[in-house]
Amino acid sequence: MKKGMNIVNGLPEFLSEDGEFIQMAIECGVRIHDIRKPPARKDLHCFKGDIRDVGMPVITVLGTDCAVGKRTTAVNLVRRSGNRASAQHSLRRGKQVCSRVRSTVWQWTS
Known part of the structure; x- marks a missing residue:
């Protein structure tokens, strides 16, 4: 932050x-972004069920741990x-209809 x-x-x-x-962020004039x-x-x-209107195959990729x-x-x-676009481009294009779950409110409780 000092840099x-x-x-x-x-x-x-x-x-x-x-x-x-x-306090350090304020003093240094920087921002903190917690992505989780x-x-x-x-x-x-x-x-709301909007996924039914996508008009293409839908694949859900889930895991119970990071690094799986x-x-x-x-x-x-x-x-x-068979998509000609790059994988990263294709994943980003789905933003309007996809839900990327990085963590849930209850993820870190037991």
Whole structure:
């Protein structure tokens, strides 16, 4: 932060809620982005069934742990589907109709 670098945090602990990190970010004029932090409650919504209107095959890739190959599997499925675009491009184009779940509110409780 002292070098002026913003923080992109992938940890389940939210640095944007830690007083020490907040103060340092303010002093250094940088931002903290917690990528696993869920949206505000007002921005959450329930499944509405819109996926039925996509008009193409739908494949869900799920896993119960990190490092089990979910992203690799998704990239390989797109590459082998005959799609001429790059796998990354194809995955991004699905943003309007897909739901990427990085973590859930209850993921870190037992």
